[in-house]
Amino acid sequence: MRSNQRIDQWSQQVYQTLDLFQENLPRGLGLNIVFDQTPYVEDRLNSLIINLLLGAGCVFAVTVLMMGWRSALIVGCALPLSGLMVFAGMQWLEIPFHQMSITGLIVALGLLIDNEIVVVDEVQNNLKMGLKPIKALKKSVNYLFIPLLASTLTTVCAFLPIALLPGPSGEFVGTIGVNVIIALTFSLLISLSIIPAITVYFPPPNSDPSSFLPLRWFNEGFSWGWLTQKYRWSLHQLFKYPILGILLALCLPIIGFMQAGTLQEQFFPTADRDQFNLELEFPASTALAQTRSQVLEARQLILEHEGVKNVQWFIGESEPRFYYNLVEGRKNEPNYAQALVETESPEISRALIPVIQKELDKVYLNARVLVRPLEQGPPVDAPVELRIYGSDLDILSDLGQKFRQELSQVSHVTHTRDSLSENLAKLGLQIDEEKSRLTQFSNANIANQLNSTLEGVTGGTIVESSEELPVRVRVNGLQRGDLDNIRSLYLTENRQSVPFTSLGNVTILPEINQITRRNGQRVNTVQGFVEMGILPSQVLSEFQKRLENANLVVPSGYTLEIGGESAERNNAVGRLLSLAGVLTIIMVTILVLSLGSFRLAAVIGVVGICSVGLGLFALWLFDYPFGFMSIIGSIGLVGVAINDSIVVLTAIKDDPEARLGNPRAVREIVIHSTRHVLTTTFTTTIGFVPLLLGGGGFWPPLAIVIAGGIFGATLLALYFVPCSYLLIKRT
Numbered sequence: 001m002r003s004n005q006r007i008d009q010w011s012q013q014v015y016q017t018l019d020l021f022q023e024n025l026p027r028g029l030g031l032n033i034v035f036d037q038t039p040y041v042e043d044r045l046n047s048l049i050i051n052l053l054l055g056a057g058c059v060f061a062v063t064v065l066m067m068g069w070r071s072a073l074i075v076g077c078a079l080p081l082s083g084l085m086v087f088a089g090m091q092w093l094e095i096p097f098h099q100m101s102i103t104g105l106i107v108a109l110g111l112l113i114d115n116e117i118v119v120v121d122e123v124q125n126n127l128k129m130g131l132k133p134i135k136a137l138k139k140s141v142n143y144l145f146i147p148l149l150a151s152t153l154t155t156v157c158a159f160l161p162i163a164l165l166p167g168p169s170g171e172f173v174g175t176i177g178v179n180v181i182i183a184l185t186f187s188l189l190i191s192l193s194i195i196p197a198i199t200v201y202f203p204p205p206n207s208d209p210s211s212f213l214p215l216r217w218f219n220e221g222f223s224w225g226w227l228t229q230k231y232r233w234s235l236h237q238l239f240k241y242p243i244l245g246i247l248l249a250l251c252l253p254i255i256g257f258m259q260a261g262t263l264q265e266q267f268f269p270t271a272d273r274d275q276f277n278l279e280l281e282f283p284a285s286t287a288l289a290q291t292r293s294q295v296l297e298a299r300q301l302i303l304e305h306e307g308v309k310n311v312q313w314f315i316g317e318s319e320p321r322f323y324y325n326l327v328e329g330r331k332n333e334p335n336y337a338q339a340l341v342e343t344e345s346p347e348i349s350r351a352l353i354p355v356i357q358k359e360l361d362k363v364y365l366n367a368r369v370l371v372r373p374l375e376q377g378p379p380v381d382a383p384v385e386l387r388i389y390g391s392d393l394d395i396l397s398d399l400g401q402k403f404r405q406e407l408s409q410v411s412h413v414t415h416t417r418d419s420l421s422e423n424l425a426k427l428g429l430q431i432d433e434e435k436s437r438l439t440q441f442s443n444a445n446i447a448n449q450l451n452s453t454l455e456g457v458t459g460g461t462i463v464e465s466s467e468e469l470p471v472r473v474r475v476n477g478l479q480r481g482d483l484d485n486i487r488s489l490y491l492t493e494n495r496q497s498v499p500f501t502s503l504g505n506v507t508i509l510p511e512i513n514q515i516t517r518r519n520g521q522r523v524n525t526v527q528g529f530v531e532m533g534i535l536p537s538q539v540l541s542e543f544q545k546r547l548e549n550a551n552l553v554v555p556s557g558y559t560l561e562i563g564g565e566s567a568e569r570n571n572a573v574g575r576l577l578s579l580a581g582v583l584t585i586i587m588v589t590i591l592v593l594s595l596g597s598f599r600l601a602a603v604i605g606v607v608g609i610c611s612v613g614l615g616l617f618a619l620w621l622f623d624y625p626f627g628f629m630s631i632i633g634s635i636g637l638v639g640v641a642i643n644d645s646i647v648v649l650t651a652i653k654d655d656p657e658a659r660l661g662n663p664r665a666v667r668e669i670v671i672h673s674t675r676h677v678l679t680t681t682f683t684t685t686i687g688f689v690p691l692l693l694g695g696g697g698f699w700p701p702l703a704i705v706i707a708g709g710i711f712g713a714t715l716l717a718l719y720f721v722p723c724s725y726l727l728i729k730r731t
């Protein structure tokens with residue numbers, strides 16, 4: 001299927017074609033649909049769309065609670081407007097409507113209305129102060145233009161590494177960054193044009209303290225006098241001792257960084273699918289008929305398990321690429337077979353994988369059995385890999401056996417293999433030179449006749465339909481497969497037939513199946529496969545400790561390199577960081593120009609760094625592993641978390657008394673900014689609820705990092721930033 005096709009429409013055309021083809025098949029022949037991706041795609045897209053609508057509803061409900069129904073309706077206008085503009089941008093950039101693009105919209109959901117919340121709150125405050133609508137509009141837009149532009153540009157810079165990420169990881173998650181950037185750009189335009197114009201035509205209601213409390217909250221937003229009083233008291237106390245406020249605000253980020261080393265590492269989690277893979281690899285000399293017999297036996301064993309719907313085997317080659325990150329490439333290997341196992345649910349698949357692995361290991365002692373779940377992210381040949389580079393094949397093979405032995409003793413490793421251990425049987429000819437000269441047989445002549453006899457010669461062609469097929473003539477399979485029959489072959493020269501045994505002897509010699517190379521160098525790749533539910537990083541760490549204790553010496557000229565999931569993670573992170581340096585300089589430049597101070601820009605920079613610590617703290621608190629999606633979330637978090645801090649710091653700078661470091665004036669500015677800071681925090685956080693409710697191991701780490709970081713960054717904006725400003729003014 002072409003990349004610009006919709007699978008639901010394309011599959012209908014395929015089924016129509018198959019129906020016509022089946023009608024013309026001879027009696028007794030039929031078609032069996034092995035796999036259809038359409039239901040999986042439709043189910044995933046429907047789930048994401050439901051999550052998107054659920055997130056939009058939650059965001060609107062939180063806005064009603066925090067700002068009242070009038071403000072919520074005005075802010076809510078930004079969601080469909082921005083959404084339509086994003087769809088137009090996707091159409092213009094030719095971004096398809098798939099899992100990642102929809103997820104980008106979910107990630108941007110809470111961010112879409114952050115600017116609108118700030119604008120609506122500011123315009124309404126100006127209207128309450130008695131300004132005319134047009135003046136309130138102009139004053140609000142002029143006042144917020146620079147801080148909103150700066151916060152949007154810094155957030156865009158934070159998501160640019162994701163959008164521009166090269167390689168397989170970039171192809172996988174790049175659309176998330178692109179859609180967030182598109183959404184933020186249109187959100188800024190709407191917040192500075194349409195939203196303030198609507199707000200002035202719907203002025204806020206006059207506050208009536210005597211009205212029914214829930215009704216007042218519904219009109220004006222949540223407000224609790226006792227809580228406001230305690231909040232004002234906390235600001236008053238901490239602003240008297242700003243160093244104390246700074247230290248308290250930094251506690252959680254510091255704990256997060258301290259606990260980062262204890263987090264388990266997982267590059268990409270397994271997929272929640274009712275399918276899994278099974279590989280059987282017998283010794284290299286195994287014939288195709290033997291493999292087929294063993295595979296049919298394995299199929300019956302698997303079907304006996306409750307919950308298994310079907311098992312489809314592909315003998316001698318890899319299965320078709322029915323899932324996006326499957327590794328293909330094995331062809332014409334009679335000792336190899338791969339199966340697609342379908343079950344009734346993802347839960348049954350997860351439960352059966354370790355059971356079938358142990359069962360088949362006991363049955364097929366001479367085979368390598370790999371039962372693996374489908375995984376997310378870029379393809380990886382094996383979870384744990386060690387590559388040995390060198391020139392001499394014997395040394396490479398010997399080193400591979402030693403490292404493989406160490407890897408096999410690591411706990412939770414099911415199977416190991418190395419790329420140079422597989423040997424094929426090869427005929428070795430030992431020619432008696434004196435006898436061959438007497439009979440006038442040259443070595444080349446002997447080799448050519450044996451090759452023609454055993455491998456065959458083209459004797460003609462036959463035409464089948466429109467294809468011309470060559471006909472190869474050779475001795476039958478029984479004679480080719482028996483060493484004694486080969487020895488009894490006759491060779492002919494000048495009308496003279498001579499038994500081959502009179503000229504020499506035939507022996508079977510082992511030969512390396514293939515010489516593997518990587519980047520032009522000979523390499524022996526040692527691979528390890530782990531049990532279901534065990535993190536590869538855990539196995540790799542234990543393997544490295546065993547290597548240190550074993551004191552294995554690598555000869556001069558030979559090098560080692562870690563591969564597998566660890567290498568893919570390091571490559572992906574390296575590509576991200578290669579872009580981060582330039583974008584960090586751009587972000588710093590934007591902050592310095594908008595705030596007019598290097599020291600204030602440094603304060604915002606500390607907020608960005610601390611937000612990463614807060615995200616790590618959330619991962620540790622909810623016991624999620626640290627993987628690629630966590631890294632993606634941390635990078636995006638830096639740009640999002642500093643938005644409220646920029647708005648608060650700009651408000652302090654623009655107030656004449658607060659600018660001079662007056663604690664009372666700074667306190668009033670912070671209290672004035674608290675409502676829209678809390679509202680943006682809650683709406684952004686609540687926008688990630690659908691990703692959390694979706695379960696699984698793929699999206700929750702991303703959502704936890706961003707939501708946890710933003711929630712904690714609120715404390716930084718309301719306490720750390722003003723305390724830092726007061727401390728700077730005092731010093």
